[in-house]
Amino acid sequence: xxxxxxxxxxxxxxxxxxxxxxxxxxxxxxxxxxxxxxxxxxxxxxxxxxxxxxxxxxxxxxxxxxxxxxxxxxxxxxxxxxxxxxxxxxxxxxxxxxxxxxxxxxxxxxxxxxxxxxxxxxxxxxxxxxxxxxxxxxxxxxxxxxxxxxxxxxxxxxxxxxxxxxxxxxxxxxxxxxxxxxxxxxxxxxxxxxxxxxxxxxxxxxxxxxxxxxxxxxxxxxxxxxxxxxxxxxxxxxxxxxxxxxxxxxxxxxxxxxxxxxxxxxxxxxxxxxxxxxxxxxxxxxxxxxxxxxxxxxxxxxxxxxxxxxxxxxxxxxxxxxxxxxxxxxxxxxxxxxxxxxxxxxxxxxxxxxxxxxxxxxxxxxxxxxxxxxxxxxxxxxxxxxxxxxxxxxxxxxxxx
Numbered sequence: 001x002x003x004x005x006x007x008x009x010x011x012x013x014x015x016x017x018x019x020x021x022x023x024x025x026x027x028x029x030x031x032x033x034x035x036x037x038x039x040x041x042x043x044x045x046x047x048x049x050x051x052x053x054x055x056x057x058x059x060x061x062x063x064x065x066x067x068x069x070x071x072x073x074x075x076x077x078x079x080x081x082x083x084x085x086x087x088x089x090x091x092x093x094x095x096x097x098x099x100x101x102x103x104x105x106x107x108x109x110x111x112x113x114x115x116x117x118x119x120x121x122x123x124x125x126x127x128x129x130x131x132x133x134x135x136x137x138x139x140x141x142x143x144x145x146x147x148x149x150x151x152x153x154x155x156x157x158x159x160x161x162x163x164x165x166x167x168x169x170x171x172x173x174x175x176x177x178x179x180x181x182x183x184x185x186x187x188x189x190x191x192x193x194x195x196x197x198x199x200x201x202x203x204x205x206x207x208x209x210x211x212x213x214x215x216x217x218x219x220x221x222x223x224x225x226x227x228x229x230x231x232x233x234x235x236x237x238x239x240x241x242x243x244x245x246x247x248x249x250x251x252x253x254x255x256x257x258x259x260x261x262x263x264x265x266x267x268x269x270x271x272x273x274x275x276x277x278x279x280x281x282x283x284x285x286x287x288x289x290x291x292x293x294x295x296x297x298x299x300x301x302x303x304x305x306x307x308x309x310x311x312x313x314x315x316x317x318x319x320x321x322x323x324x325x326x327x328x329x330x331x332x333x334x335x336x337x338x339x340x341x342x343x344x345x346x347x348x349x350x351x352x353x354x355x356x357x358x359x360x361x362x363x364x365x366x367x368x369x370x371x372x373x374x375x376x377x378x379x380x381x382x383x384x385x386x387x388x389x390x391x392x393x394x395x396x397x398x399x400x401x
Contacts, residue, residue: 031225032363046262057083087232100153107346133166138175163356165306336395
């Protein structure tokens with residue numbers, strides 16, 4: 001099993017930069033705003049908290065996160081939750097606790113399939129509906145589960161989706177929930193991009209429709225750009241699954257990092273300064289991400305305009321042939337300085353010419369640059385953003401000529 005494709009791609013980009021080579025960083029899902037000063041202050045103020053905390057997380061954090069979910073239409077109490085050093089740890093612990101084989105949408109985030117295999121289970125890869133992301137096509141899901149020769153216990157969904165930046169239709173979510181009840185599946189809903197949904201797009205969580213069998217995970221890596229602080233929270237239905245995951249967590253990570261918990265409690269409490277900060281960041285991502293998707297479309301790619309976050313998922317097959325996805329990605333990087341991830345990393349065939357394009361890092365390389373983009377009336381007119389868009393258009397024209 002190889003190192004996570006996104007983390008490996010990030011290291012390649014950094015190596016090129018150190019070598020003085022040009023690179024447009026579109027391969028790594030890093031959010032592109034600075035850490036808010038309120039969070040820095042909260043973290044520093046809790047730096048002396050060096051004691052072991054409760055395995056589920058500090059009570060103040062759990063209460064704040066419960067209220068955060070309740071404000072989003074999912075009534076929640078602290079006793080339903082477990083926090084951990086990142087939502088990845090919670091996803092793995094949940095998969096391990098549920099047991100059995102797992103349905104994943106195709107495409108889906110790079111870490112789901114390896115986590116399923118690490119838990120000793122098999123993946124059933126089921127395509128999403130055209131123009132949607134994050135939820136397997138319900139008709140194909142039913143066929144796959146009923147035809148499986150081993151017990152299938154769970155389905156993982158991502159709302160909004162990584163890698164596509166798309167949402168499933170409310171109908172797809174409703175049918176997923178009905179099938180989960182019929183087939184006795186646990187739904188694991190990764191909603192870490194929830195706060196980055198664009199205006200006009202509709203997110204329906206499975207936890208609204210099937211609360212008795214849906215686990216929801218989230219964190220602060222994307223909405224507040226705290227990926228390196230490693231803090232995730234999971235909301236469980238009432239029952240034994242919460243206690244099983246808590247037991248696993250007590251043996252793997254003991255407790256979340258205490259100073260980070262203090263900052264996270266503030267973050268989930270959503271004081272006005274942080275709430276407006278997330279809204280501004282989401283608008284910057286929308287403007288840049290949509291502009292990048294349109295550049296791919298102008299070059300002849302098939303791409304559905306994203307509904308959320310800082311990802312789009314263009315298909316270059318209308319303009320490109322004779323290369324596999326990894327070969328095309330290698331040429332884009334080596335010959336044109338554009339780093340993207342091929343669809344094979346997200347469960348597609350190696351022949352697929354769909355690519356995940358991650359646009360969060362186009363806001364700049366320094367906090368000063370990122371603040372400038374965040375404060376700009378039009379982020380697309382900030383020089384380094386405009387230069388990145390022109391670099392992309394030129395590279396695509398040359399590559400697809």
